[in-house]
Amino acid sequence: MYFAKNLATFAVKLEIFSNLKQIILADQLGTQHIFETSPRRIISLVPSQTELLYDLGLEDRIVGITKFCVHPYHFKSTKKIVGGTKKVHYEKIRLLQPDIIICNKEENTKEIVEELRRICRVWVTDIITIEDNFRMISDFGQLFNCRIEAQKWNDKLAFALSDFKNFIKDKRVKKAAYFIWKNPYMVAGSDNFINELLKLNHFKNSYDTLGRYPEIHIEKMQEEGNPEIIFLSSEPFPFKKEDGHEIAQFVPDVPIILVDGEMFSWYGSRLLKAFDYFKKLHKTL
Missing domain, CATH: 3.40.50.1980 (Nitrogenase molybdenum iron protein domain)
Structure with missing residues (x-):
């Protein structure tokens, strides 16, 4: 009886702990996403964001990219190419069983995003300003549980931005x-x-x-x-x-x-x- 009672208590605590690990974030279009765990299988349909994911130490999680994702160079032989930014091969994407697909409002069409949502969650960025860029990196840090790396990149970019503004001011x-x-x-x-x-x-x-x-x-x-x-x-x-x-x-x-x-x-x-x-x-x- 004692064992069963404690087992039930443990199960409740485990459930609470699991809920605390839940990731609740809104992308840059304002769409809210709820993830039970950090996504492990990523498809990126944006070349610059593919490079960022790599620089954040997420190479092993990236399973699919576009033909325009040229950085890092070795990805073209180690990752599955699923099309371009405006035309994608939906069946190739589906077979990769992604947890998340990274898109961008400008790079990818609304029709593509809507169709991809039939496969899995689609995270859409919208980068107009440098501040938007800082937010995207912070979001990826939370989303993919690489907050320290994301903060390091934002710190480096903030320092370089300040330095460049000083260079350009006159x-x-x-x-x-x-x-x-x-x-x-x-x-x-x-x-x-x-x-x-x-x-x-x-x-x-x-x-x-x-x-x-x-x-x-x-x-x-x-x-x-x-x-x-x-x-x-x-x-x-x-x-x-x-x-x-x-x-x-x-x-x-x-x-x-x-x-x-x-x-x-x-x-x-x-x-x-x-x-x-x-x-x-x-x-x-």
């Missing part, structure tokens, strides 16, 4: 156009991470009143955008020097510079490398 603000696509020509506008990093670098976006990623006509650049400097990104469209020559016909006196798109558009841990890249970029201007 730089004159210049008007800039940041090209992301050709045929048609498209640039980064407002309400996106690229624009935030342009502002951080003391560049006034020439097209920040035309929406998020407006299509523009290069023959009208001087009258519509009037940039003092033009950046041609390496992604999503891989601009080359020849593309710069084409644009230069319409803005002959404006410097045109090829830039690493990962440094301007990848969030997560990549931002740490971006600050050093930006310093080198400014020294060449």
Whole structure:
């Protein structure tokens, strides 16, 4: 009788303890998620977030990635590729039996997210500002029980950000156009991470009143955008020097510079490398 009573008490305590381990978090779209334990099988459909998960020490938990997840390099041979960011192979994802799928509001479509929710929980990030980036890292720290690593990354990023702001504080603000696509020509506008990093670098976006990623006509650049400097990104469209020559016909006196798109558009841990890249970029201007 005594044993049975104590066993029942132990069972109650165990249940209480289990509930305390429950993870209750809202993603950056405000969707609340409840996990009984930290997810063990992760599929990431966002290249920059795949890199972050790796840097947080979660390599063994990642079971699926996109074909655009190029960092770390060895993942392309050790992880299952389940498609791209806009088109995914649902059956491949289902067979991997994930506990969670990591998506992003901009990188992945609403239709993809809704379909994936039929398979398992989908965590969606929404990164516009650097503060959003800090929150994402903290969220991952709680979600995947790697709080110490997440805090270390946020501390490193906070220090690097402060250092870069000190570096940039006396730089004159210049008007800039940041090209992301050709045929048609498209640039980064407002309400996106690229624009935030342009502002951080003391560049006034020439097209920040035309929406998020407006299509523009290069023959009208001087009258519509009037940039003092033009950046041609390496992604999503891989601009080359020849593309710069084409644009230069319409803005002959404006410097045109090829830039690493990962440094301007990848969030997560990549931002740490971006600050050093930006310093080198400014020294060449």
